[in-house]
Amino acid sequence: MTFYFNPRSMKIALRIQPTHDWIHSVAVAHQWAHHWQAQGHEVVAVLFFGEAAQVINHNESCQQWRQWQQGALLVCSTVVEDRQIQALDDHPFQVAGLGLWESLTEQADQQVVIS
Amino acid sequence: MNVMVLNPNSPETHWQDMYLLLLSQLNFDQPIALLLLPGSDHRGHWNEQQWRALSLYGLDQCHHLGTQPPITSQALTWQRAKDLLHPNGAPMLHLCHWQAGVDHTDWFNLAAEQDHLLMYGNIPSDCFDRWREQWPNPNCHIVFDGTHPHIAHSIKTTEAAALCLKHPHIMNWQ
Numbered sequence: 064m065t066f067y068f069n070p071r072s073m074k075i076a077l078r079i080q081p082t083h084d085w086i087h088s089v090a091v092a093h094q095w096a097h098h099w100q101a102q103g104h105e106v107v108a109v110l111f112f113g114e115a116a117q118v119i120n121h122n123e124s125c126q127q128w129r130q131w132q133q134g135a136l137l138v139c140s141t142v143v144e145d146r147q148i149q150a151l152d153d154h155p156f157q158v159a160g161l162g163l164w165e166s167l168t169e170q171a172d173q174q175v176v177i178s
Numbered sequence: 179m180n181v182m183v184l185n186p187n188s189p190e191t192h193w194q195d196m197y198l199l200l201l202s203q204l205n206f207d208q209p210i211a212l213l214l215l216p217g218s219d220h221r222g223h224w225n226e227q228q229w230r231a232l233s234l235y236g237l238d239q240c241h242h243l244g245t246q247p248p249i250t251s252q253a254l255t256w257q258r259a260k261d262l263l264h265p266n267g268a269p270m271l272h273l274c275h276w277q278a279g280v281d282h283t284d285w286f287n288l289a290a291e292q293d294h295l296l297m298y299g300n301i302p303s304d305c306f307d308r309w310r311e312q313w314p315n316p317n318c319h320i321v322f323d324g325t326h327p328h329i330a331h332s333i334k335t336t337e338a339a340a341l342c343l344k345h346p347h348i349m350n351w352q
Binding site: 160 | 183203338339342345
């Protein structure tokens with residue numbers, strides 16, 4: 064895969080494998096996405112990997128993303144189904160698998176992968 | 179090739195999350211290698227069936243720095259592990275959220291000469307100085323987010339966000 068840096072405008076896909084310090088991982092991802100958008104880039108997808116319920120039920124994390132105004136699609140990938148996901152229709156996270164992520168990243172000029 | 183680094187000292191929940199990610203990536207035929215850092219016994223985190231499933235799903239590269247896991251795995255030195263993380267010599271960005279009482283710096287052995295370290299959190303300046311002395315180059319920064327005192331070698335969050343666009347692969351350390 065070829066990566067390049069265009070300072071003017073890029074479509075960026077961010078994939079993050081959170082550490083067990085979930086709050087920090089989510090906060091950093093949000094902070095970066097916000098800055099990239101402020102600089103004129105477009106964030107086409109953000110993928111967190113973990114149990115979706117962990118993202119959704121985390122009030123502090125979720126609050127940050129609820130203020131997201133840019134319309135970027137957020138994808139929380141999980142293989143583990145959790146019935147609590149169904150009860151929160153208004154959360155900004157879309158639960159999906161890596162298949163959707165793969166198709167979204169095809170639109171991106173650059174992937175940023177945090178392992 | 180993507181390298182998944184696992185620390186045996188991480189909580190079991192993290193290992194289970196990473197296990198699912200690993201299986202998903204293998205299911206999508208994404209090339210991935212597993213690198214196990216030294217620490218406690220790996221067997222306590224994944225059971226025999228899980229280890230076997232990784233082989234069945236086609237994990238063909240597993241490396242370890244400490245205990246041999248219950249699948250075919252290659253023992254590496256720190257230098258070889260560092261080479262594995264830096265194919266073609268591409269620089270990496272390392273993130274670390276400093277926490278009081280946690281002072282693990284073993285993973286500094288995986289940092290190459292041209293790598294950058296971004297530290298988050300309210301790290302005391304004397305502690306940061308100690309980390310800077312151990313980091314292999316001057317590219318060691320604290321990200322100043324306005325919530326803690328501004329100390330030397332700090333950079334703004336905008337600079338951190340720009341820096342990570344220049345490093346397609348970033349390691350997140352605990």
